[in-house]
Every structure is written in structure tokens, then in C-alpha cells.
Amino acid sequence: MPEFADEAEVTIVESVASHNTEYHSLVARHNPDVVASAGSNAAYLANTLSVPVIGQPVTDTDIIEALAKACRIAGRVHLFTYQPENMPPGRLFLSLPELLDIDLVHHSYSTSGEANERLQLAIAEDDPQVVVGPSYTCHMAEQEGVATILLYSKESARQMLREAIEAGRNRLSFSPVQSASAEHEQFVIRSPLMREVANLAQTYALSSGAVLVEGESGTGKEHITREIHRHSEYRDGPLVAVNCGSIPNELFESEFFGYVDGAFTGSRRGGRRGLVEQANGGVLYLDEVGELPPTQQVKLLRVLQEKRFRPVGGNREIPVDFKLIAATNRDLRDAVSSGRFRDDLYYRLNVFSLKLPPLRERPEDIEAMTQHYLQRYAQQYRLNTDLDLLYQAVAIDFLRYPWPGNVRELQNFVERIVVSRISCPDEELGGEQVQRILPELHQRVTGTDANGGSLRDQEEEAIRSAMQKFAGDKAKVAQYLGISTTTLWRRLRAMTQTGEEKPTKFSSNTQSR
Template sequence: MLLQEGTNTCFSYLNPGDTIEKAVSIFLDLKIAIIPVLDQEGRLLSIFSRSSLYRAVLAGARSKDRIDPYLITDVVSIANDIPDEQLANFVKMSPVGSVPVLNKEGKVIGLLCKAKMVTTLFRHSEQDLTDLEHTAKELETVKALNETFDTVLNIIRDGIVVVDEKGKITLVNQAMADFLTLPPEEMIGKPIAEIMSSNQLHHVACTGLSETSEVLTIRGKPLIVSNSPIIKGGKVVGAVGKAVFPHLAEAQELAEKVRCLEHKVTFFQEELQKNRTAQDIMKDMVAESPQMKKLKDEISIVATSTSTVLITGESGTGKEGVAHAIHLGSDRGKGPFIKVNCASIPESLMESEMFGYVGGAFTGAAKNGKPGRIERADGGTLFLDEIGEMPLALQAKLLRVLQDREIERLGSTETIKVNIRILAATNKKLSNAIAKGEFRQDLYYRLNVINLHLPPLRERLEDIEPLTHFFISKFNDILKANVSGITPNAMATLLQYSWPGNIRELENVVERAVNYTRSGLIELIHLPHQIISGNTALGQVMNKKTIRHQDRLGQIERDMIAAALEKAGGNKTKAAKLLNLSRSRLYDKLNKYDLNT
């Protein structure tokens, strides 16, 4: 409310019988124009103003005289809940400079200063004008964008139709209108089923699942249709359909080619999955560091178990690869490996995706229902990636699956037994999520039977060089390149970087470098700017020194530790901080490289 901005709540008051001396003191201290005079219960009786003081002086009153003869009893006051519009009119019309503000009990809670209120009103009116100007400009921009959008929509040759979540048409372009021989305005607001015999677009709006390259015949005419959901704020709010209008022969030929390619891709994916073994994945898992060697041993042991595993580690450390290795190394390796990314599926679709549904479970549901991902993992492994993002409501249902190994599809009371092993992964600290009430503690205990932690790349420096050469070889094959290696300076720079994106970031950096390299060796100039100039802890230690490349990575690490000790003046605590290591870890390395002397 505007009244609050123009009200002075820091004020003093007088009682009947107080002296002129006290009134003068208040005027001098608070620089106010009026002083309210209150009864014993704090209600307003009258006011003593500066004009009251002037009258007292002219009448020859002394400082110890009482204020009573000079009080103004005909007082203008204002309620504290006055609407802004009435307040503005009051300020414009009232000749009074200051006014007591009363609450519902008639008690004074402040003094309204007219000058201050005028400033407030002016500022707000100025802001209102500015807001109106901005709104007008935004409306002009939106109008221009709409005109551009309409033009683009109506010049493309493909037919476009949009429906809301209820299946009612909200937009249709001219190409689709011409195909259907109906004016666009006649179709807007009508159910799509009234215009087209196919109800697939409404089905997509209900399920959130895309459909691509379907050949349909509508009103006796062939067309190829692709339907996609419209998702806003994690919820499906409608769907958009695109129709291509070829001749029937062309449509059938194209659709047949698409189906053939889809079958081939599916076949080859399944064959690759069957032929890829745990040993293949473990071979790709570079492990020169003690942590990774230990992890590989743990994976081999855990794979033979049936217990639930929680894989933890920062983004980009390779958690999905570990899950795949566990699956392929188990007696379930020939069964399905079903992945669920809990962060990528909208919350409104998560339950139907996980548990499936029966026919008629909801509007637009497939006639024969659909199995969920848990059911599809029967006989194999269910991998729940980013488990920390799973909605709380679904966590309770997952807990039952873990306990009983059974599910119920949406819309059904029939219990389905599932034979699955569950692996989960997260880059979150689930203990923090539990403390915030975002993750169930009982589910955490069920998932965390076995914990495998993947260390970040910055804590396994020994693996950076072999990983780099592994990725060089990989991208030589993919990009048909002929990069033979990396220069010592470039390698040293990679070792100095902190790798917040871990292995995934290193892989991207090497791919970029292989694309740019023409000399056969990756050099400093082929590395991204943020890695060369990155102000990391190790980069500060090495400063601008040139490090001679050694065959053994241990020599490079020894040089970095020595440089850190020198920079820290021999202080091991400071050196550990520069190297981003714990003190105990630094002492281990000092003993390892005989640097304690």
C-alpha cells in the first residue's frame, strides 16, 4: 500500500497536562509538524501543532505552562486501510500538511506527511508510465513476431495442426486447411476426432510419447504424419502434428524404407548388445590409478551378486558404463538392460513409463495397454540413472518393487511378478536430500546395499595420460584421422586442469583437438582456451614453467609436488591446499616420491 511508504512510524505523543517545554523538545528532536495528544488507552484526543506553539508564544505562555489551552480538537485523521485511490484523492484535496494515521481501534500508529506522500505518488505514477511504455513495446514486438510466425506457418508446404491436452484444435496452417478443404476458422476449437478419423494426435497429447513417419489415409488421401508432444513446465500441454503430402506410391515406398531402416537399426543394436561382454567394457575402463584398479576388482565381484547397487560420483565419471559392466558380467547379461533417466522424464509421465498401463487407463491410452520399463527389464537389469531426481510419490512405489519384486500397471489391480536386478546412480549426496525431505530414507537403505564410488578425474591424475591416448585412438577411427600422440607441453597442461566435467569433458577436449590437428601431434594451440588459461590449483603451482615429459607419469607428479612445496616455502599444509589434496594424501605422496627430506 502507498500509505506505508508515506507514513512516518517514528513519532512521539503528548498527554493532556504535559508542558510546552516537552512539546518543544519533541519538535526539535523529531522535526515533525504535529504531535498527537492521546488518552491513557492510546486513542487520539487532539493534536499540538507548530501553530499551537506560535499561539502560546504570542499569548506570553512560559515553558512550564500546560499545553491544554492551545490544543486543536478538530482533528483530521486517516485510517490505515484506506485504498490507494482514495489516499491519492485525500492528499490532493486536503490542506493539512501532516495527519495522524489510526488503526481499527482508533489508536495512532504513525503520521502521514503530505510532502513525503506526494513524492511517493509521483514516483509511482512515473513508474506506471514507464511500465506502460514497456508493455506497449512488448505488445508491438509480440504482434510483429505473431505476424512473422503466421507468415512462416502459411508458406511452408507441410500441413501443421496443434491440439491442447483435451484434443481440441488450437492452431492449423493453410496447407493443412487446403488438404482438408476446410477453412482454418471452422476447425479451431473443435475436437481433432471430428476433423480427422485418426485420433493419434490426441493420444500423443495424453501420453507425451512421439510418433514418427506414420502413413495415414485421411479423407481418402495419403499423407505421412509425425506427432510430437508439447511440454511446458514438465507437463504435457498438447501436441503438434506435421503432415507431408506425397503421392500414395511415394508415401508407401518412403514408409517402407523407414520401417526397413528401423528394423535394421534395432537388429544391429541387439546384436552388438549380445556380442559386447563385460570384458569389453572393462577393457575400455582405463585404470592406472589405485582407485580405479580397486574399482574394477569390485565390479567383477559385485557382478556375480544379485544385490542392489548404488553407484555414486560426479557427472561425467562413467557411472552408466559401470552399471553396464555389472549387468554384462552377471548371469543376467543376456537379458535386457533397461535404463531410466529419472531427470529426463516429465513427472506427469513418470509413473506410466515406469509401471506401464492397461487399455483404457486414461484418455488416449493404447487399446491393448503398454508394459512399463520395470516390466520390460524382467529377466535382466533395471538401471535408474539420476535416482535423486525421482519424485517422492514414485519413490514409495519403487520401494515396494524393491521389497516384493512385483508391480501393478496403471488402471489395473492385477499384480505382476518381475525378476529384475536394480542398479541406481546419482551425482547427488542423497544424505542431504534425505535431510531436506526430498528423498526417502528407507528407499536409500534399500538401494545402498552395495556402494560403488567413482572418483573424479582430478583425484586420479595417473589415468589422464592413458585416457588421452585411448580417446586419440578412438577418434582416429571415427574421424579417419592420423594423430600419433600429444606434445609434452600439451600433456602437462591437461594434467594441470581440474576437469569439472571429468572423463566426458576430457573426451570432448580430445575430439576437438583431433579435429584441429594437422601436424600429427596434439599441441597447446589445439586445446580449448579455458584449459590453457584456466586458473586451477595445479595451474597456479606450475605457473608458466615448462615441464619435460617423462615416460612415467610419476615423475611429472613428483615435479608438481616439489614445485608446490617450493611455492609454499616448505609448508606442507599450504602445499596440500595448492595441489587440492588432503594432508594425509600429500604425506602419502611425499613418502612415495621420497620428498620428506
């Protein structure tokens, strides 16, 4: 690590990757640009996290050198290596016994649990004198009194860190036209709905075709745009964001296409590059594209069709190449049907389509985002407090709140909570304090939704339904609802105390777990 101190900040998190560890919370807490791990841990994390995961390589030289060291301890060596499912071992393992003149027992595994099982079986059946493997296997073998040789070399660790640093640099290579706060914003997701959206975004990024992003205000359309930009072939170019609803009709051409020197009275000396030219080689992001008036729609359509434009007052056309991403919180199909939006422009924009679900439809993301912003604002305002307790104080209210402002509203609520703690850091945050700080929560929760049902009743019915669905397994229920098991216990206790839930309803299953 000291070798790379000037290039990166490295935090060590000791853990065995499994379903029992909440890695999304760890990512939200540490906010890494990239995660580095090895073997089955790296494979599990790569399939679980939204941030890049770099795996530590194991070279043939690493294996041979580790086995040579093991031969000095015992003639019979047990070797443990990670091997993805349905993949045969490499040819090296077939020739190792003859190459090194050793009695070799090779164990391959695809998960940490499988590695532990194979180790325990080897200890029971063969009483090994020496084990060669990754850190987790070596640690387990040492606890059984078996000598161990670590499989990974220092050079492979250096290679992993070099690749991780490069991946982190690529992730942070934002355009200067973006705001400074956007060089540090993290795309935090946990729900299956948003994971599917993120996967589609990465797929659509591989094409030069336009992407239409639809969703309510505050659902994260700009976040997903940055993800597409980061994974596209235009990643080295700028990301130019335009709010289509804020450009007056008379300024549209000069803003979009720029102008040459002396194009009109009051024009800047030397002319000006328009937004389209600024986006050349990168991504042009049109926010609120549904707000474009018909005259502006025609001019935009021509640029998209011909990939060239003429600045105001100019006599030559300038070719451009960029990826277009358009976003809207309106139903463009309805706007096309009513004649408010050109159908030919709609089909130009809608080569690929992404629909972002509102936050109320993805409760799994609420906990992850709340913890992420708690950590972020606590650091920003230098607040030293127990963030887990702070989250637990609002968890239930946040879960049942309908979030009309979506992610942007949640972010604002969390900042308000953190700032309120600065003046009263020792005050216990309870129901009355939450209502005072966030009156919107109380007003919404005590009201009814459009269907006439109490939001509190809806949440309690969701808990009852989940408890039945998972036969009283509180861990699975909490994961399904997107809340912690502690929060679930508190809510069940509150339901019991108010007589809203019979205390023995789930006792047969919960007592046995």
C-alpha cells in the same frame, strides 16, 4: 588364424609381458574385446589388464609329444614349464622319465625373468643339447645355439582361440535397448583407485543386491554399470537405463509400470510394457536417482520391496526379477537428513556402495583415456597423423587441468583436437594452437584453485615431490604421475629454463641411471 577369420579379427602383438611394457597403451591402441596369451605372460596380463585374458593350455599330450620329438635329438632333455608360485608340479613330471625312458631335467618358473635365469644357468652348468619350452624360452635357447622344441601344440592354440572368441562374444552381448555406440565403448582405467572400484564392481555383480553408484557428473557411472551387468548373473538379460530427472511426475507410472489397453484417453492400442517389465531378467539402471520426487520414491520403493507391480489400468500384478543399479551425483545421505529423500528407499538402494573418484584425483587415467580417445576419433574421422606427438602436445596441460566435467569433458576435448587437425594436418600443435582449440585449459591453468594456489605451481610441486620420493628415478616418477618419461623430461627442462628449478637438484641420482 585363417580357420577363425569369419568369427574374429585377430591381431598379433609380439612381446614378453613385464613391468617394462606399457600394456594399457597397447590395449588402448588396439581396443581388443579379449586378450589371448600363454604361460607367465597370460598370468601377468590377467593381473594387469581390465579386459578378459585367455591363457593357452598345455595338455599332458602336448608335453609327451614334445618330449618324444626332443628324444630324437638328444637323450638328455631340459623341459621348461610355467608353474604359478607356491604350487607344486603336477604328478606327470614325476613319472615322465620312466614313461618315456629319458634323462629329463625339469625347470619350472613363474615369470619370464625367472625362465631366462634358469635357462642361462642350465646352459652354463649342463650345456644342454635340446630344450623343450614355450616360445620365449625357445627363442632365448636358439640364440645360444641350442636345439628347441616348442611346447604348445596347434590344437591348444585352437582351443585358446575358441575360448577367446566365446569370451569376446559374451562381452559384446549387450541388450538392444542400449545405444549402438554403447556395444563398442571401452572401460579404460589405469589408476589404483579405479582398479579397486572395478574389482569391487565385479564382486558386487555376483549378488542380486542393489548397488548405489555415487560420483560427480561424467566420472563413468554408466561405464561401471555396464561392467556390473556384464559380470552379473543377469548378463543375458537387458540393461534398461532410465534418467529419473527427465520423467514428468504425471507420466511416471505409465513410463515405469506401463499400461493396459484402454487405460486412459490417448493410450496406445494394445497397451505398453513399462521400463520395470522391460528390465525383467536383467538390470534396471536408475540414473540421477536423487532427482526423484517423494511421490515417485514411494512407488519405486513398493516395487523394490515386493518385486511385483501393477500396470496402469490393470487388475493383476506382474512379478519381476532384476538387479537394480542406482546412480547419483548428489549426496543422498544429506538428502535423507534434510527430508528430501526417503530413508527406507535409500537403504534399499544402498545394499552395496561404489564411489567413483573424480578424474582430477586419478591422473594415471588421464594418459590412458586420452590415448584411447585419440585412437578412437582418429579412426572415426580418418585422420592420419602421429598420435603420440598429438598427445605430447597436450599432456602437461591435461595433467594439471582440474576436469570439472571429468571423463565426459576429456572425451569432448580429445574429439575437438582431432577434428581441428583435419583442416590443418601439417601444422605443428604448440601452445598457441592448444589455447585456441581448448581455451578452457588456458583459462583454468592460468587461474587459481579454491585454495588460492596456482595450478601450474601445484603440478610443479607434484613433480618436485615425486622426484624426491623416488630419488630422481624418472621412470618411476613418470609412472607415479601418470605421464610418459618424455613428458616428464620436457616439464623438467621447462622448469629449469624458467629458473623455477635448480638444474643440479637431482643430478646425483639422474646421472647414474
